[in-house]
Amino acid sequence: MTDDDALSEQAKERLADVVRLQPTKNKELQEQWGLDSGSEVHQFLEGELKDYYxxxxNSLIRATAEAAELVDVEPGVEGGDDEDGGVPSVIRVPQLEAQVFEVVAGPDERSESVVSVLNKVREAFDVDPPVEDVRQALQSLRRKGAVEVIYRTVPTFRLTAPREEIDVEVSES
Incomplete structure (x- = not known):
């Protein structure tokens, strides 16, 4: 029996989510999987995917190399290790994260608040996402290493590297 046979269809689908969303956290997987709590996510990871994550x-959830091969899904981040200063060379993100990446302050500019980024997204793309969605997009980009947070009166954000150094690929979800 191969490892491939050992995983249920649901486990393979959820493993693909881990690979695609990495680095991620329980809350993000909880929302993706429609579970009621982070502890349910932890139980599933430990019970079904223990060998693959x-x-x-930083306590963020990442898939093993074997996991990526097993589900044949591209990881959400390429690069981003110590050799390149922690800045990813490629990130795969949903549409709103790509839009946020496009408008957030560059690495040499003054960092900006969530509301400032929201207003720039509205202006640039003629969309009106909820402020909480923009906050989550910024936090997801931060976990991927593309955005840094600067704490002033409120948390503010800016890119970790010039836009042209990071390729953004928009995922289906």
Whole structure:
């Protein structure tokens, strides 16, 4: 029996989510999988996917190399290790995250608030996402290493590297 046979169809689908969304956290997987709590996510990871994921130094969930091969899904981040200063070379993100990436302050500009980024998204793309969705997009980009947070009166954000150094690929979801 191969490892491929050992995973249920649901486990393979959820493993693909882990690969695609990494680095991620329980809350993001909870929303993706429609579960009621982060502890349900933890139970599933430990019970079904124990050999295919790990937590990095920041306690974020990442898939093993074997997991990516098993489900044949591109990881959400390429690069981003110590060799390139932690900045990813490619990120795969949903549409709103791509729009946020496009308008958020560059690495040499003054960081900006969530509301400032929201207003720039509205202006640039003629869309009106909820402020909480923009906040989540910024936090997801931060976890991927594309955006940094600067704490002033409120948390503010800017890119970690010039836009042209990171390729953004929009995912289906």
């Amino acid at each position: 790990y937590r990095d130094d």
